[in-house]
Amino acid sequence: MNWDHFRFLLALARAESLSGAARRLGVDQTTVARRLAAAEAALGHAVFDRADGRFVPTIRGVDVLNRAADMEIAVEDACYPDTPESPQGAVRVTAVPWLIQRVLVPNYDAFGTVYPGIALSLLPDSQNLSVTRREADIALRFARPDGDSGALSRRVGRVDFVPCRSAESPAETLPWIAYDAAAGHLPQAAWIDAQADPAPGGLKVADLETAIAAVQAGIGRTMLPAPVAAGLPGIAADGPPVLEREIWMLIHARSRTRPSVSAVADWLISALRRGNFA
Structure with missing residues (x-):
């Protein structure tokens, strides 16, 4: 074979x-x-x-x-000797789409300059790609992992969720934008369901980017990560944070000693800190 x-x-x-x-x-x-x-x-x-x-x-x-x-x-x-002095090779990182788009991508320039030999792949996925099956080398998740037995995990940050609305619309006039059943397991979805009008109807979303667009359009109010909401035009926090979620990093046990993987892990932690997710 x-x-x-x-x-x-x-x-x-x-x-x-x-x-x-x-x-x-x-x-x-x-x-x-x-x-x-x-x-x-x-x-x-x-x-x-x-x-x-x-x-x-x-x-x-x-x-x-x-x-x-x-x-x-x-x-x-x-093909690409991976040494502490010159980390090289391909490293795949997976996380929910909004974390990649709004936190990791804006911080990539510094990484690419320092580590030109590392081919970094950012894999946006809400379904938890498996580190154990080597679908990714590193995963960032918003709960303590319990399924990837072949992976090492550590808590690397946290994120507060805050109710948000359009800055031009009074909160009392806006309905809640809830999450679709596909995302109903999320803690922020459960919190919204507890506040929302139980009557049928209204807009539901399945991802954060759609929720952001809906809030900016003045359609309703919903829960957003506080550091993200703070930098969005046309969006205002509707009170203090009401929910906190932990951020965990998973690395396959056999990959943890690779200099390229270690370099990416360090960069991820620094990117989270710069984004106020530490």
């Missing part, structure tokens, strides 16, 4: 679909399916189960994928 089979397995694990893996690799779905069949035949067991249209690693598949990810890192290190 050659390395190329492992490359296809990793792409499928990260995309969870034949079409997604095909896009990542620049091939068609038939090629991905053929490589998967060849890899599983060579290994003598299934690497994935098919569940609800997704490819989910089996118990034995997780071990194969971890070894494949180690091989991937070894190949990268061979």
Whole structure:
């Protein structure tokens, strides 16, 4: 079994679909399916189960994928020696979209200047990409993690949420903009539900950027991260913060000693501090 089979397995694990893996690799779905069949035949067991249209690693598949990810890192290190004096290589960071767009991207210039050898990928995703499955090297999350058993975690910051409204509209005239059921598990969604009019109707959103646009348009009021709201034109805080969430960083146990990963982790912490999320 050659390395190329492992490359296809990793792409499928990260995309969870034949079409997604095909896009990542620049091939068609038939090629991905053929490589998967060849890899599983060579290994003598299934690497994935098919569940609800997704490819989910089996118990034995997780071990194969971890070894494949180690091989991937070894190949990268061979091509780009990753040393404390000159960190190099690819590092993938995942977080919710608004944290990447409003905190990390504005702070990238300083990082790119100091670490020109690191190819940093920022992966916005609200569904918690897995560090254990090597879908990302580092993850930032808003709750203490309990699922990524192969990852090391540490609390690196906090964020206050504050009720917000359009600066031009009195709060008492505005309805609450609630979250759609897809985001109903969020603490800020539950807080809004406790305040909102239980009658049907009204606007619901599923992400922070839509909520911001709705508040700026004067449609209603909602909960926003205080440091973000403070820098937004046309938005005013409607009282003090009423909710706090912790920010946790996850790093795969086998990646923590890579100088490039350590450099990115340090930069993430400094970016959070500069954004008043510490």
